[in-house]
Amino acid sequence: GSTWANVPQGPPAILGITEAFKADSFKKKINLGVGAYRDDKGKPYVLPSVRTAEDKIVSAKQNKEYAGITGLPEFTKAAALLAYGKDSSALDRLAITQSISGTGALRIGAAFLERFYPGDKTIYIPNPSWANHKAVFNDAGLKVQQYSYYDKKTIGLDFDGMIADIKAAPKGSIFLFHACAHNPTGVDPTQEQWKEIARVVKQQGHYPFFDMAYQGFASGDTDKDAFALRHFIEQGLDVSLAQSFAKNMSPFPWRKLRLNGVFVVQGLYGERVGAFSIVGASAEEKKRLDSQIKILVRPLYSNPPIHGARVASEILNTPALYQQWLGEVKEMADRIITMRALLKDNLEKLGSTHDWSHITSQIGMFAYTGLDAASMEKLAKEHSVYATKDGRISVAGITTDNVGRLAEAIYKVKG
Ligand code: PMP
Numbered sequence: 477g478s479t480w481a482n483v484p485q486g487p488p489a490i491l492g493i494t495e496a497f498k499a500d501s502f503k504k505k506i507n508l509g510v511g512a513y514r515d516d517k518g519k520p521y522v523l524p525s526v527r528t529a530e531d532k533i534v535s536a537k538q539n540k541e542y543a544g545i546t547g548l549p550e551f552t553k554a555a556a557l558l559a560y561g562k563d564s565s566a567l568d569r570l571a572i573t574q575s576i577s578g579t580g581a582l583r584i585g586a587a588f589l590e591r592f593y594p595g596d597k598t599i600y601i602p603n604p605s606w607a608n609h610k611a612v613f614n615d616a617g618l619k620v621q622q623y624s625y626y627d628k629k630t631i632g633l634d635f636d637g638m639i640a641d642i643k644a645a646p647k648g649s650i651f652l653f654h655a656c657a658h659n660p661t662g663v664d665p666t667q668e669q670w671k672e673i674a675r676v677v678k679q680q681g682h683y684p685f686f687d688m689a690y691q692g693f694a695s696g697d698t699d700k701d702a703f704a705l706r707h708f709i710e711q712g713l714d715v716s717l718a719q720s721f722a723k724n725m726s727p728f729p730w731r732k733l734r735l736n737g738v739f740v741v742q743g744l745y746g747e748r749v750g751a752f753s754i755v756g757a758s759a760e761e762k763k764r765l766d767s768q769i770k771i772l773v774r775p776l777y778s779n780p781p782i783h784g785a786r787v788a789s790e791i792l793n794t795p796a797l798y799q800q801w802l803g804e805v806k807e808m809a810d811r812i813i814t815m816r817a818l819l820k821d822n823l824e825k826l827g828s829t830h831d832w833s834h835i836t837s838q839i840g841m842f843a844y845t846g847l848d849a850a851s852m853e854k855l856a857k858e859h860s861v862y863a864t865k866d867g868r869i870s871v872a873g874i875t876t877d878n879v880g881r882l883a884e885a886i887y888k889v890k891g
Pocket of ligand 1: 750
């Protein structure tokens with residue numbers, strides 16, 4: 477028999493929504509399943525700052541030599557500045573490596589914790605969390621537990637439950653926090669709540685691991701979105717951090733180019749630019765951490781790809797481009813905030829008596845509508861509106877053109 481006769485068929489990845497969407501022939505169908513539509517037939521559209529940076533890099537005809545194990549130092553240095561802030565006490569005691577975007581950063585972090593964390597190798601993630609977290613951590617050898625996060629009744633944060641679970645976990649547990657724009661709920665703690673979370677984490681001697689996949693995306697301001705991370709540092713908590721540049725250096729569907737009726741999007745999603753950093757107690761400790769990160773990364777993939785990191789580095793290190801990019805990030809975040817408001821307004825104008833305030837109080841790319849699986853199926857079957865069964869919609873897929881029809885569809889399904 478075949479060597480692989482015993483390999484079972486695995487379940488399909490989440491792309492089912494995109495398939496159902498593609499198969500629907502209705503012209504005004506709406507896909508709110510993922511953040512961006514792609515069409516590999518068309519020309520890619522890139523954020524203007526990304527385009528400029530890339531043009532500069534290509535015309536400079538730089539060589540394609542290997543990067544070092546931890547990537548391009550000019551990139552990782554700038555990435556650390558962006559996240560921790562230029563006045564951070566952590567800057568000269570953190571070890572940082574370029575990573576294969578946010579997912580790769582999480583995986584390196586998980587492997588590091590699995591190898592060196594002195595306490596119990598269980599990581600607590602919010603309930604719910606990004607669908608890939610559990611698999612990333614499990615595959616790296618960590619056990620995964622959940623802490624309370626989302627409150628179905630209020631479609632908001634279950635703050636008391638969250639604090640209670642942080643307190644109830646064994647002292648010295650590892651906790652994963654979404655730094656901002658929580659995926660999938662769009663529900664973030666307020667700054668006051670973050671302060672309380674930091675206090676309890678510190679009191680319990682827990683170890684915080686931040687996942688920052690959307691810096692700039694929540695509020696439009698990269699500093700504001702880094703509040704939680706920076707506050708933890710100020711409180712003397714040494715953290716780990718996974719950063720992604722996939723989203724904040726990529727545009728969204730409303731931005732121009734449509735080919736064959738399909739939006740064409742390409743930013744840095746596919747370049748897989750990210751970073752993993754770990755804060756040590758001192759510059760001496762940083763050296764030891766850095767040496768072990770290298771030992772860990774070397775057998776994984778030797779060294780990371782250079783092109784995307786060069787582009788990101790060019791943007792972050794060129795003052796004019798950096799300012800332009802901050803403006804573009806703000807424009808993207810503002811657009812999301814505007815679409816949230818428009819959706820809520822439209823629902824209210826239609827006469828919906830539900831409280832839709834969570835649509836505008838949530839933040840970032842995703843909105844939890846509070847619609848159940850049956851309603852989501854109705855949305856797809858009867859209104860050609862596609863999104864995940866858990867009621868999450870990607871606000872990035874809403875446009876001034878389709879928001880009216882979307883509101884009508886939700887109204888018809890939910891009232
Ligand atoms: N963390 C969270 C919370 C995310 O939502 C995502 C992307 N969906 C990632 C990490 C990783 O994304 P990437 O690997 O594309 O940077």
